[in-house]
Amino acid sequence: MRAREVNELSSYFPIDAVIPDGKPQIEWLSMPDVEFSEPFFHQTVERVRQDNAHDSVFTDLDTLLLVAKVRPAVQPAGMIFHTSRCGSTLVANACRALDATRVIAEAPVIDKLVSRLFTDAESGSTKELLYLSLVRAAVQSFARHGSNAVDRYFVKFAPTSILHIKSLRRAWPNVPFLILFRDPIEVTVSNLRTRPEWMIPDSNPGVAAAIIGADVERLQSITDEEFCARALGRYYVAAESVVDERTTRLFDYNQLSLQTLTQILEFFGVTPSAQELVRIERSLLSHAKDPSRSFRPDSADKKAAASGQVIEAVEKWALAPYQRLARQTHRK
């Protein structure tokens, strides 16, 4: 047992999965007493790096398993999946407003390990189990430990991870899964304005092709509108595949309110106190991803801004699965 290695990592969190010189590794950063207060995990990492001169430590992937073995196995209170630009950050902020709660939002180490399922492991294979065990260990490393103790923690995945929701369910059979989705026209318009990394095929062509279910060679000829609409269509289908699970709840963006946020927290097993509700309500007033700006509903603006190309791509690739999902969600 590499006890020394584990001891040395006692104040560290895994921050990324990287492949320097072709060898997959986990990057760890010392983050004692750090609060994950920013909307996204990478923003917290940037703050820590600015404030301190901590060096990263790199280990093999399996060190995650070793660390998970010796730390208490605490399951997340809930996991948040989403289909991009659909209120997941707002929900994450509501969770963050609870006392003694940690929210890990789109941590690269988690979503990059999940994305290995696209290219490195066939469904049902032993390698898939290996990656799932690594993802579970990575998630568990964010549970309470040492000076970073919290009562509960939530994990929000990057949108692409929803495509593996059935596999991920095997790793957490009893953890509440929340899925958020939104009208594909609004999401596509938003993603075309500020393109997320998953919409940049050059960053990882193999994964990009898998996201939309196309061959890598076809990527060059696919417009941004089509890429986004095809991805959204597949996200909705993935969500639909788990719609009947007892431990899964879905919400459309247009359903989100203080009342539904309270329902979501109750689904996660949390009844917010009066003080926590005040903080949640306050968080609704600001822009979820930039708390310095105030929130302004923009659904109508986004719909009005949709080009003919957007509408055509969405109608072809995403509208039908979205409508099916919306019907089933409202029925449930």
Place this chain on the structure above:
Amino acid sequence: MKITPLNDVIFTDFDGQEGILVDLNTKQYYRLNETGSLVWRWLEKGNSVEEIVSEIQNTYEVSGEHARASVEKLLSNLETNKLVRRAE
């Protein structure tokens, strides 16, 4: 007779349905089915081979002979792959 999992072998259980063993030294990984996962968990708890055979017999309602053959086959595989240590 006791068989002990080696410290550098890590087991991840998937809801009791199956599991995966990762040998940190060799970087090899092995899939265990439901019975294999059950046996591994009992080994981790320190159960003897006799106790494990008896547990398998009760859990799956099979004959002692059948249970012993299954357990011995699995343990032999685990030993061959240097995932466990046999102690008298």
